Amino acid sequence: MAERVAVIGVGLTKFGELWTKGIRDLAIEAGAKAMEDANMNSKDIDAMYVGNMSAGRFAGQEHLNALIADQIGLTIPSTRVEGACASGSLAVREGMFSILAGQHDIVLVGGAEKMSDVSTAHATTGLMGAADEEWEGFHGLTFPGLYALMAKKHMHDFRTTREQLASPAIKNHHNATMNPIAQFSFEITTEKVINATMVADPLTLLDCSPISDGAAAIILARESVARKYTDTPVFIDGTGLSTDALALHDRRTLTALDAAVRASKRAYEMAGVTAKDIQVAEVHDCFTIAEIMAIEDLGFFKKGEGGKATMDGETQIGGKVSVNTSGGLKGAGHPVGATGIKQAAEIVMQLRGDIGKRQVSGAEVGLTHNVGGSGATAVVNIFKR
Amino acid sequence: MHKANVPMAWRRFKSKYNLVGTKCTKCNSSFYPPRLICPKCRREGKIEEFEFKGTGKIVSYTIIRSGPDGFEKQTPYPIAIVELDEGARVTGQIVDYVDSDLAIGKKVAPVFRKVYESGKEGIIHYGIKFRPEN
Ligand SMILES: CC(C)(COP(=O)(O)OP(=O)(O)OC[C@H]1O[C@@H](n2cnc3c(N)ncnc32)[C@H](O)[C@@H]1OP(=O)(O)O)[C@@H](O)C(=O)NCCC(=O)NCCS
Ligand SMILES: [Zn+2]
Numbered sequence: 014m015a016e017r018v019a020v021i022g023v024g025l026t027k028f029g030e031l032w033t034k035g036i037r038d039l040a041i042e043a044g045a046k047a048m049e050d051a052n053m054n055s056k057d058i059d060a061m062y063v064g065n066m067s068a069g070r071f072a073g074q075e076h077l078n079a080l081i082a083d084q085i086g087l088t089i090p091s092t093r094v095e096g097a098c099a100s101g102s103l104a105v106r107e108g109m110f111s112i113l114a115g116q117h118d119i120v121l122v123g124g125a126e127k128m129s130d131v132s133t134a135h136a137t138t139g140l141m142g143a144a145d146e147e148w149e150g151f152h153g154l155t156f157p158g159l160y161a162l163m164a165k166k167h168m169h170d171f172r173t174t175r176e177q178l179a180s181p182a183i184k185n186h187h188n189a190t191m192n193p194i195a196q197f198s199f200e201i202t203t204e205k206v207i208n209a210t211m212v213a214d215p216l217t218l219l220d221c222s223p224i225s226d227g228a229a230a231i232i233l234a235r236e237s238v239a240r241k242y243t244d245t246p247v248f249i250d251g252t253g254l255s256t257d258a259l260a261l262h263d264r265r266t267l268t269a270l271d272a273a274v275r276a277s278k279r280a281y282e283m284a285g286v287t288a289k290d291i292q293v294a295e296v297h298d299c300f301t302i303a304e305i306m307a308i309e310d311l312g313f314f315k316k317g318e319g320g321k322a323t324m325d326g327e328t329q330i331g332g333k334v335s336v337n338t339s340g341g342l343k344g345a346g347h348p349v350g351a352t353g354i355k356q357a358a359e360i361v362m363q364l365r366g367d368i369g370k371r372q373v374s375g376a377e378v379g380l381t382h383n384v385g386g387s388g389a390t391a392v393v394n395i396f397k398r
Numbered sequence: 399m400h401k402a403n404v405p406m407a408w409r410r411f412k413s414k415y416n417l418v419g420t421k422c423t424k425c426n427s428s429f430y431p432p433r434l435i436c437p438k439c440r441r442e443g444k445i446e447e448f449e450f451k452g453t454g455k456i457v458s459y460t461i462i463r464s465g466p467d468g469f470e471k472q473t474p475y476p477i478a479i480v481e482l483d484e485g486a487r488v489t490g491q492i493v494d495y496v497d498s499d500l501a502i503g504k505k506v507a508p509v510f511r512k513v514y515e516s517g518k519e520g521i522i523h524y525g526i527k528f529r530p531e532n
Contacts, residue, residue, distance in 0.1 A: 134464075134470055137464065151525065158462050165502070212463055213461065214460050260489070262489050263487065267458055
């Protein structure tokens with residue numbers, strides 16, 4: 014077997030509406046925390062990958078690869094990676110491959126997004142750049158709208174109920190109360206979700222992830238180097254990436270993300286595990302329906318049964334598979350470019366066993382599922398202790 | 399959405415004012431929005447222009463209550479994925495409806511309507527929307 018790539022440090026900023034911080038402040042804070050966690054100095058880093066969706070649109074700032082490297086005081090190879098809301102996990106893959114290709118020993122992978130400086134309408138507009146601009150955005154479709162189309166169809170085809178649809182949000186808000194970086198730290202109920210302001214029928218405000226600022230970073234190292242820095246390396250043993258039509262109307266189905274199914278197959282195969290082996294998973298719950306489809310697409314539950322499984326508590330901490338212990342995108346927030354890296358950081362902390370109150374006891378195998386757009390890019394990464 | 403300027407809008411008039419898509423004459427698949435390469439036949443495919451009748455049925459729908467730039471004043475508005483009789487699926491708004499028309503499987507027909515304006519001095523964008531058919 015080829016040499017493995019380990020995660021040796023993680024760093025996260027608070028997620029939320031952070032008025033005092035710009036994108037560079039956030040990125041630097043996350044990077045510095047990751048280096049501290051790995052007990053290393055920035056001079057040990059060989060290269061950087063930065064996940065970011067839309068700093069140009071949200072902050073007028075492009076060219077983040079050089080900006081962030083410079084602000085950390087480095088002149089090393091640095092590359093920005095973009096795949097909408099999956100940018101973070103794409104950056105993780107690129108960092109991993111650069112090590113496997115023998116180019117680098119230690120790589121800093123970061124993700125950041127600053128979204129709250131623009132109005133909600135403008136953020137909605139910017140996010141729609143991840144969908145098909147000419148044939149979906151043109152008609153006034155929005156991201157909540159795209160997932161609402163999937164939710165309506167899932168409810169129609171599989172009799173998923175309104176209560177089942179709300180259940181991932183309730184669980185994720187609960188988990189978020191145990192996560193100090195989470196945007197939201199309050200519990201919600203089924204009644205609150207159903208009666209909240211309607212955004213795109215059937216999705217209400219409390220079915221949606223919020224607009225967030227935040228950054229996350231992880232440090233990757235070649236296995237032989239990793240042990241110099243930590244006694245608890247966590248390995249990325251599998252990765253899968255697949256793409257699909259940008260427009261939802263061009264896909265085979267509205268009730269599954271085929272790209273996620275394909276990406277997970279590839280990742281399971283590479284890591285030599287199956288869905289049954291996964292104990293803890295961070296999935297892309299940008300909307301409640303997205304988590305329901307994710308746990309079906311990943312093979313944790315049969316197609317159509319994700320809503321029932323969630324409502325029955327099978328995905329809560331300590332359930333059949335603990336899903337979104339961080340609070341997910343719904344509870345912890347969704348600064349799009351940072352999300353994939355935050356997911357990785359959460360799984361790493363779970364597998365190290367040092368995550369505190371939300372610890373899944375005995376977790377050894379974990380997974381991240383990160384989606385770009387309404388399912389045109391999907392990345393699944395698998396982590397082992 | 400991004401507010402298209404004159405050339406951006408103009409180059410899509412044909413397909414946006416009428417449902418002009420494409421068809422692969424090798425495998426008989428039809429595409430709207432138009433595709434330049436048939437995903438099934440790739441380089442062996444033969445793509446020709448093809449105009450859809452525009453009638454079809456609702457695959458799924460939602461009502462947008464928080465709209466993007468340019469649509470803030472239109473909310474709430476229903477939007478659907480429609481499967482055209484010839485096979486392709488398209489996204490479009492539903493107009494001239496009563497609540498009971500918003501249903502999966504409902505038959506619809508195309509209408510030519512204003513979609514949005516690019517600001518006060520900008521251009522007016524027109525396109526195809528769908529109305530329920532009984
Ligand atoms: C749902 C959405 C439209 C709400 O935005 P909004 O109407 O402008 O909301 P506001 O910012 O005015 O917030 C109003 C209140 O609701 C809260 N809030 C906003 N979004 C929330 C959410 N998703 N969940 C819970 N509470 C939320 C705010 O904190 C605020 O609370 P306060 O009054 O106590 O301060 C917006 O969050 C959104 O577009 N989310 C989806 C983001 C998205 O598409 N991401 C990409 C997915 S792939
Ligand atoms: Zn063909």
